[in-house]
Amino acid sequence: MNPTMILLIIASYFGILLFISHIVSKHTSDDSFYTGDRKSPWQVVAFGMIGAVLSGVTFVSIPGMVGNNYFYYLQFVFGNVVGYVFITYVLLPIYYDLRLVSIYTYLESRFGTVTYKTGSLFFLISQSFGSALRLLLAAKILQYAVFDAFKVPFFMTVIIILVLIWLYTNKSGIKTIVWTDTLQTFFLISAAVISIYVVKSSLNLSFAETITSVTNHEYFKVFDWDMHSGSNFFKQFISGVLIAIAMIGLDQNMMQKTLTCKNIKEAQRNILTFSLILAVTQFLFLGLGVMLYMYAQKFGIQLEIENGQFINTDNLFPLLSLNHFGTFASVSFILGITAASFSSSDSALTALTTSFTHDFLDIQHKDSKQKKRLKNLVLFGFSVVVFTIIMLFSQSKGDVISTIFKVAGYTYGPLLGLYMFGIFTKIRIKDSVVPYICVLMPIATYILNHYSIAFFKFDFGFMNIFVNALLTVICLVIFKVKRESGDGKTPK
Numbered sequence: 001m002n003p004t005m006i007l008l009i010i011a012s013y014f015g016i017l018l019f020i021s022h023i024v025s026k027h028t029s030d031d032s033f034y035t036g037d038r039k040s041p042w043q044v045v046a047f048g049m050i051g052a053v054l055s056g057v058t059f060v061s062i063p064g065m066v067g068n069n070y071f072y073y074l075q076f077v078f079g080n081v082v083g084y085v086f087i088t089y090v091l092l093p094i095y096y097d098l099r100l101v102s103i104y105t106y107l108e109s110r111f112g113t114v115t116y117k118t119g120s121l122f123f124l125i126s127q128s129f130g131s132a133l134r135l136l137l138a139a140k141i142l143q144y145a146v147f148d149a150f151k152v153p154f155f156m157t158v159i160i161i162l163v164l165i166w167l168y169t170n171k172s173g174i175k176t177i178v179w180t181d182t183l184q185t186f187f188l189i190s191a192a193v194i195s196i197y198v199v200k201s202s203l204n205l206s207f208a209e210t211i212t213s214v215t216n217h218e219y220f221k222v223f224d225w226d227m228h229s230g231s232n233f234f235k236q237f238i239s240g241v242l243i244a245i246a247m248i249g250l251d252q253n254m255m256q257k258t259l260t261c262k263n264i265k266e267a268q269r270n271i272l273t274f275s276l277i278l279a280v281t282q283f284l285f286l287g288l289g290v291m292l293y294m295y296a297q298k299f300g301i302q303l304e305i306e307n308g309q310f311i312n313t314d315n316l317f318p319l320l321s322l323n324h325f326g327t328f329a330s331v332s333f334i335l336g337i338t339a340a341s342f343s344s345s346d347s348a349l350t351a352l353t354t355s356f357t358h359d360f361l362d363i364q365h366k367d368s369k370q371k372k373r374l375k376n377l378v379l380f381g382f383s384v385v386v387f388t389i390i391m392l393f394s395q396s397k398g399d400v401i402s403t404i405f406k407v408a409g410y411t412y413g414p415l416l417g418l419y420m421f422g423i424f425t426k427i428r429i430k431d432s433v434v435p436y437i438c439v440l441m442p443i444a445t446y447i448l449n450h451y452s453i454a455f456f457k458f459d460f461g462f463m464n465i466f467v468n469a470l471l472t473v474i475c476l477v478i479f480k481v482k483r484e485s486g487d488g489k490t491p492k
Contacts, residue, residue, distance in 0.1 A: 003145070003146050003147075003148075004149075006146045006331075007146050007150075013335060013339075014164055016183065017180050020176065021176045024179055042262075042273075045178055045257050045258060045261055045270045045274075046270040047182050047185055047274075047277070048178055048181030049274045050189070050274065053248070059188060059191070059337060060137055060141065060318065060337070061313070061314050062285040062286060062289060063316065063317050064317060066290055066292075067219065067293055067303075067316070070221035070222075072221065072222070072223075072224050072231040074282075076236045077282050078237055078240060078279075079237040079240020081276075082241045083240065083241040083242065083243070083244025083245045083249070084244055084271055084272070084274070084275035085272075087244070087271055088268045088271045089268070091250075091255075095259060096264040101259070101364070102252060103250070103255050104116055104120040104123060104359055106419075107119040107419075111428075113431070114431045114432055114434055114435065115431050115434040116359070117359065118418075118434050120360070122411055122415050122438060123250070123251065123355055124355060124356060126407075126408060126411035127348055127352055129389060129404075130247075130404055131253075132385075132387075132389035133389075133390075134404070135386065136390045136393055137314060139157050141318045141337050142161070145318070158391070161342075161345070164342070165345055165346045166379065168180065169349065177346050178260055181346075181347065183339070184342055186339075187335045187336055187338075187339040189281060190335075191336025191337075191339075192284055192285060192336070193284075194328070194329055195288060195332070195333065196284075196288050198326065198328075199288075199294070199295050202325075203291075203294060213294065214287050217294070219289075224236070228456075228458055229461075230461030235461045235463040238463060238466055239405075239463045239464075239466060242416060242466055242469065243412070243462065245416060246408065246415060247408055250415050252351040252354060253348050256347075256351050256354060257347065258270055258271060288317075289316075292316055292320055296320065299324070301320070301324070303316065318333070321333035348386075349379060349383060349386070352382040353375060356378050357374055361374055406462070408465065409468060410445060410468060413441065413445065413469045413472060414438035414468065416465060417441070417468070421473050421477075427476075427480045427481075429476050429480050430480075437475040441475065445460075448460075449467070
């Protein structure tokens with residue numbers, strides 16, 4: 001496909017985002033960037049969150065990973081649904097009762113200031129890496145499809161994307177993103193549907209034959225009962241529950257959108273609706289993955305294999321869409337991956353800015369001029385952080401989605417442990433020791449997993465987050481406060 005045409009499509013798409021931003025930003029307050037004035041329709045929030053969660057990672061990685069991991073990822077999705085129910089009926093009531101802007105303020109009311117700052121810091125680290133890795137995948141595809149033809153270096157491609165995101169989010173933040181993410185979700189899902197139709201037609205299959213071909217394919221293996229495998233059902237399901245709670249319910253990025261809903265009932269409808277649509281969409285992408293491998297096999301397209309495994313599986317969908325599916329499918333793919341790159345990164349940068357300004361800069365007590373200056377400085381600062389991480393991981397290979405969930409197991413584990421301990425116990429802890437626990441437990445988890453594989457050939461897989469959270473809880477119990485001090489205050 002002509003790179004100039006692709007560039008024009010991206011420019012037109014960005015123009016639409018700017019137009020939406022202009023309309024939404026007409027009536028804003030100092031807090032619109034952070035809360036959306038708490039007036040967002042829950043239906044719009046639910047649909048828009050799909051794009052933010054799926055991102056370029058789901059768009060590209062899930063179809064590609066089918067070749068090596070079959071449909072085992074669906075076990076993880078089943079666990080996600082249970083996790084979303086927990087978020088709906090346990091976490092959301094807490095957030096709405098406290099009227100939180102930064103969800104980590106809960107930790108201050110439950111444990112103390114040091115724990116609060118530690119929880120927020122772990123989110124900042126987790127979200128910075130997660131958003132950077134998601135954007136990395138999309139940037140690589142746009143580099144291949146567009147910017148290589150104009151001899152633009154990769155680092156400039158990343159800068160261009162970040163500047164574009166800054167342009168339409170810096171004024172009203174989450175208030176804009178709630179609406180732009182809805183458009184971006186539409187393009188992302190449309191690209192998958194169009195690709196399925198193109199492959200189905202190329203393989204001369206009817207709709208019923210397509211379903212039969214996918215469900216009878218050798219890659220259509222949903223359950224893995226091998227206890228030594230990282231993709232074992234119980235490991236995937238339990239980690240799916242916990243990672244959904246951690247990466248959605250304890251994530252400022254996702255919860256910030258939900259907290260823009262008018263009230264708790266609408267926020268709960270939002271999460272339940274979002275979870276069902278997300279599960280169906282992820283199944284759709286897995287089915288697309290099988291069809292992509294069927295297409296490559298039928299038309300003799302050589303895929304990279306090493307030691308009996310497909311490598312660079314994230315390249316499969318872009319390779320076929322841009323070189324084999326025709327102009328219409330190529331255009332839809334470019335719009336889909338562009339939407340994915342913007343929808344995941346814009347909300348992440350807004351959430352990072354919100355968390356840092358509220359949790360560390362006390363921005364809610366500044367005047368209007370100070371709020372605007374600090375917000376812009378922090379938004380720029382996190383853009384630089386994301387850019388740096390992308391460049392450090394720019395040579396990575398394989399499916400990015402596995403990397404993201406592995407990193408999440410280590411960075412979100414302490415957060416999960418803190419919240420579960422806080423919600424389900426009334427035990428007070430020594431606030432001052434929490435940072436040490438939260439730093440040491442991920443290291444301990446990594447060591448345990450290393451020796452578990454070496455001596456027992458047992459890989460924790462995505463269950464790292466469970467081990468990490470459990471170790472965190474055990475340490476919190478060890479360092480609990482045994483009694484109240486004489487003045488009635490809990491010693492720290």
